[in-house]
Structures are given as structure tokens and as C-alpha cells.
Amino acid sequence: MNLLKIKYIGGLFRASWFPLVPQMVMLIVFILLVAGGLGVTASDPDLIYRLRYTNLANLIVWSYWWPLIIIAAIFLGRLWCTVCPVELITYYAGKIGLKRQAPHILKSGWIVTIFYTLIWIVGVHTLAVNRVPHQMALYMLMLIILAIDISLIFQNRAFCSYICPVGHLLGLYALMSPFEWRADDQSICSNCKTKDCVVKKNHYRLISRSCTSNLYPAAIKDNRDCLLCTQCLKACPYKNIRFSARRPFADFFTGIDLRPAEVGFILLVSSFVVFEILSEWIVSLDILMWAPDHFTSALGITGSMANFVSAIIMFIVFPALALLVLIVLAQLVSDEKGAPLGAAIRTFALLLLPTVAGAHIIKSILKMSSQIPFWRHALSDTNGIETAQRIAAGTLELNKSASDALYPAISLIAAAILLIALAATMQIFCKSVVVQKHTGGVKFVLLLGVLAYWSIFGLTIFNWRFG
Ligand code: SF4
Ligand code: SF4
Incomplete structure (x- = not known):
């Protein structure tokens, strides 16, 4: 069943303000969370142990925000990526940036794997970014600065596609999701002359952008890489996109080949x-x-x-x-x-x-x-x-x-x-x-x-x- 045929879901996903407005709201939330953690620390290890739960920003980020986006990915796919404020920031940085082609090493996925390992071993287990609110705020700021730098250099969504460990993890969990985002009718795509969903000239539109995650909707085989940003739906002159329910774990039966x-x-x-x-x-x-x-x-x-x-x-x-x-x-x-x-x-x-x-x-x-x-x-x-x-x-x-x-x-x-x-x-x-x-x-x-x-x-x- 194509959920986009349901008036409220289709209307929301086609709306020009979506996901722009939720992304802006999330950006404000993001800034408030950083502000809520900055400067909050202690020298006593016992106090630090308790601060991770008593500081509101730290409590929200590690005990609710992060767990909820994990659960959401498994049930709904990369829905967090839809409203992620970092994607919005990288869009603006990319628009004014150098737009270089991402090198093969970035595209291979090894950089994000190494980055995630560093976050866990150095960030979480050595610097305690999940326990000390000040470290958490610095970690979030570091992610933003890195995202801006990468987007100023490389074209499209290089940070979201090749660096962001959150998106990478959510993409793998989205394989289990009982929903998928695909082209609706393959024959319409085959006969489509303009290919507005992929053409380069639409890459830096704010609304109705062509896919900057290097996907062609008619060729999407599984849920790993689609951010559910809804831009291809807005760009397609035929609205030939479906967001439909399917059996859970469906991508596991498609002959999927992990990189x-x-x-x-x-x-x-x-x-x-x-x-x-x-x-x-x-x-x-x-x-x-x-x-x-x-x-x-x-x-x-x-x-x-x-x-x-x-x-x-x-x-x-x-x-x-x-x-x-x-x-x-x-x-x-x-x-x-x-x-x-x-x-x-x-x-x-x-x-x-x-x-x-x-x-x-x-x-x-x-x-x-x-x-x-x-x-x-x-x-x-x-x-x-x-x-x-x-x-x-x-x-x-x-x-x-x-x-x-x-x-x-x-x-x-x-x-x-x-x-x-x-x-x-x-x-x-x-x-x-x-x-x-x-x-x-x-x-x-x-x-x-x-x-x-x-x-x-x-x-x-x-x-x-x-x-
Ligand atoms: S999704 Fe729309 S714009 Fe893209 S190829 Fe298919 S019909 Fe054309
Ligand atoms: S396929 Fe469409 S919804 Fe998915 S990331 Fe690309 S533009 Fe966004």
C-alpha cells in the first residue's frame, strides 16, 4: 500500500515546507542541547557519574534522543535523517562550497567505520562524551564543524553519505523496516525524459532537489542509502514515488550484498x-x-x-x-x-x-x-x-x-x-x-x-x- 495516497501523509511529504521547517526546529533544539551541556562538568568522578542523568541536555541526548532514533530506524527507516538539522547545514555549506568529487576512500565506507570506532573507543570510553555534559556538547559541535568542512569541499551530501556514523547505522537498521521508499511505476521512469529526480542542475535547489545521495529512485534496491528526504517526490513531475508498507526484514531476502x-x-x-x-x-x-x-x-x-x-x-x-x-x-x-x-x-x-x-x-x-x-x-x-x-x-x-x-x-x-x-x-x-x-x-x-x-x-x- 502506497502511504502517500493517504491524504495527510502524502500532503505532508509533498509540502514545500517539509522537511525544511522540522529541520529548522531540530536545529534550534540542537543548539539548545549544546548550550545545555557546555561548561557543565565536575572533577569528582562520583559527581560526573551522576551528572550524565541529572543534566537535562545530557539526559535528553543519550537516554532519549539516541535510543528513540534507533527504535525509529528499525520500525520506520531513516526517518531521523528526514528531519536531521545537519543535513540542512550541509546543504547550505555544499551550495557555496568547492563541489569536488568525493574520493574513492570516502565512498568505500571505511572512513565512517573508522570514525565510528574512534567515537566509541576514544569518545565514549576514554573521553566520556556520553557522561560529561560539557564533552557531549563539544562532541556535537565537532560533528557540526566536520559536516560543514566536508560539505564545503565535496559535492552533494558527502557528510551524510560517507561520514555520518548515525546515518550509516540507521541505514543498516532500516533494512528491517516494514516501509520502503521507491519509484512507483518503473515504466514511467523508463519513459521519463527529464529525470528531474537525478539531474545535476537540480542538486542545489532548496526544494524539489534531485537526489544528492547518489540514488536513482527507479533503481533503489534496499533501504540503506535513502534518507527519506522527500526531495525526489517533490522534483518528480509525475509524482512517481511510493512510500509503502512491506513485510518486515524484506531487504534481507533480495540478494543484498553488503559492502x-x-x-x-x-x-x-x-x-x-x-x-x-x-x-x-x-x-x-x-x-x-x-x-x-x-x-x-x-x-x-x-x-x-x-x-x-x-x-x-x-x-x-x-x-x-x-x-x-x-x-x-x-x-x-x-x-x-x-x-x-x-x-x-x-x-x-x-x-x-x-x-x-x-x-x-x-x-x-x-x-x-x-x-x-x-x-x-x-x-x-x-x-x-x-x-x-x-x-x-x-x-x-x-x-x-x-x-x-x-x-x-x-x-x-x-x-x-x-x-x-x-x-x-x-x-x-x-x-x-x-x-x-x-x-x-x-x-x-x-x-x-x-x-x-x-x-x-x-x-x-x-x-x-x-x-
Ligand atoms: S522518479 Fe520521476 S523524475 Fe525520476 S525518473 Fe522516475 S518519473 Fe522521472
Ligand atoms: S531517493 Fe529521494 S528521498 Fe531518498 S535520499 Fe534520494 S532524494 Fe531523498
Whole structure:
């Protein structure tokens, strides 16, 4: 069903003020969030630990905004990109910029994979951009400055297409979305003389822009790259675009071929979400941190450097070892009749995605529900220093009745999400043409690897929440 035929949805997406006005509103919100974090920091680690929830800007950015755009991507596609203020800024910067062709290394996707790794290992685990409001504000400003610089040099949406790790992650999660943006009637596109949706002369229009994400609507095969910016709909003289409902996970059955950098990106994200979920429960956190803690204490490494080394072990060494085991096993059972080993790794990454996304949703829900008690105080003391001091001194008791009441429901939701992810993985495993290219032995190893990965979350959630 084409949702653009529904009066309010079609009217909204065709409106000349959409998504311009929401982007401007989000830009104001973005500026307010940066202002709300700037200068808010502390030297006492205990206070810093509490500030991440007591500072209103930090609470919104990490505990609600980020989780909500993850959930939105899985259910609705890259809807966040539609209203993202950075896209608007890059449009204006690109219009006056040098408009150079992006180099191959940018287009390969490896830069965004490396950038995301740096954000996690250096930004989150070493500089604590997710804990210290001031660091969060600097991080957001850094993203804006980087986006402007890239757009001043390269043509089209180079930042959105090749640098932005948020868009990249949302694009991969959008493969699961039950909605898709495509050309409606292929024959109209074939006979279309003007090709307004792609022509270069329309690239820098504010409204009715041709696609600057290098897509031709009639050739879109999956949800990874379309920002749902709605510009091609406005540019097309025939309004030959549909935004339609489909079966969830549909892109997994189309013979999708992940790019090598995307495989690296998925493997990294898969290790990040393991940390995100296991760090919620003290028992699983202790197990996860056993090796990194022993390694850093044996070498006498402390402070931020210990966090940095632990992050390297958790996010680079552990996944690399796991992948190595998988490759060795696949090598042992593969023969020349099946697809090459590189294809097996790509298939493995694809099969991991539903579980990675499911774990990400669970983490998002856990985060949003557990931070409810902070809202009242964050709204009355927006910079959060006084609230953090009162909590640390024991003079402020948080009212946790709402999050406690939600505990059983959230446990059930988490279990249901994990089971849905497992069911989806099994269906992809049995039906996807990408999986069927492999011989029986390799398929068995892939299944073993994916089930082992799923079990990390299964064992944690079921023991922690129901044990
Ligand atoms: S989407 Fe519209 S403008 Fe683009 S080729 Fe098809 S008919 Fe032409
Ligand atoms: S295909 Fe259309 S909606 Fe998607 S990014 Fe390109 S112009 Fe925007």
C-alpha cells in the first residue's frame, strides 16, 4: 500500500515546507542541547557519574534522543535523517562550497567505520562524551564543524553519505523496516525524459532537489542509502514515488550484498551492543570485564588509559578473535563448490543484524525506562550539578516507583524482542538467497556463530530479568 495516497501523509511529504521547517526546529533544539551541556562538568568522578542523568541536555541526548532514533530506524527507516538539522547545514555549506568529487576512500565506507570506532573507543570510553555534559556538547559541535568542512569541499551530501556514523547505522537498521521508499511505476521512469529526480542542475535547489545521495529512485534496491528526504517526490513531475508498507526484514531476502566496510561496521556495532547489554547487569559486566581488567591491572594501567585499553580489547580484540574462529571453522568445512570465504563473512554479518538491532532496541528501552526518576529533577535544575551533589550526599532520594512498576513489562518486552530477532534470523537463514549460496558445512558454521552470538543476550536477559 502506497502511504502517500493517504491524504495527510502524502500532503505532508509533498509540502514545500517539509522537511525544511522540522529541520529548522531540530536545529534550534540542537543548539539548545549544546548550550545545555557546555561548561557543565565536575572533577569528582562520583559527581560526573551522576551528572550524565541529572543534566537535562545530557539526559535528553543519550537516554532519549539516541535510543528513540534507533527504535525509529528499525520500525520506520531513516526517518531521523528526514528531519536531521545537519543535513540542512550541509546543504547550505555544499551550495557555496568547492563541489569536488568525493574520493574513492570516502565512498568505500571505511572512513565512517573508522570514525565510528574512534567515537566509541576514544569518545565514549576514554573521553566520556556520553557522561560529561560539557564533552557531549563539544562532541556535537565537532560533528557540526566536520559536516560543514566536508560539505564545503565535496559535492552533494558527502557528510551524510560517507561520514555520518548515525546515518550509516540507521541505514543498516532500516533494512528491517516494514516501509520502503521507491519509484512507483518503473515504466514511467523508463519513459521519463527529464529525470528531474537525478539531474545535476537540480542538486542545489532548496526544494524539489534531485537526489544528492547518489540514488536513482527507479533503481533503489534496499533501504540503506535513502534518507527519506522527500526531495525526489517533490522534483518528480509525475509524482512517481511510493512510500509503502512491506513485510518486515524484506531487504534481507533480495540478494543484498553488503559492502566490505559495512561488514566491518556491523561487526563493530555487534561488539558495542554486547557491552551495552552486559554492562546493565553486574554479573555479566564482571564476566565481560574480567579479561580487560586483569590485563590493565597486570600492566599497571589506570584512569582514562585503562578505559582506552579495555575498549580496544572489548571492541577490537574480542570480535577479531571470534571472527578468526569462525573463519577457521568455515575454512575447514568449505569446498570449491560453495561461495568464497569472503562471502561467508558478509553473510555472517547480515545474519547478525537482527540480533544486533534487537539488542539495541532492548538497551534503548532499558535506558529510557530507568532514567524516568531523573526527569523531575532535571527539569527544575537543568544543569544538574546541584541535583548530582544532593544525590551524592544522600540528601536526595529518587522516586523510582514508575521505573520499578515498569520492570516486569520491560523484562517481557526484552524477551519478546530477542525471540523475534531469533525467529527473523532463522527465517533469513532458511530463505535468503544470500545464505543459500553457501555449502551445507559453511551454513552450519554460520548458524553456529549466529546462535552463539544470540546466546550472549539470551543468557544475560533471561538470567538477569527472570532468574
Ligand atoms: S522518479 Fe520521476 S523524475 Fe525520476 S525518473 Fe522516475 S518519473 Fe522521472
Ligand atoms: S531517493 Fe529521494 S528521498 Fe531518498 S535520499 Fe534520494 S532524494 Fe531523498
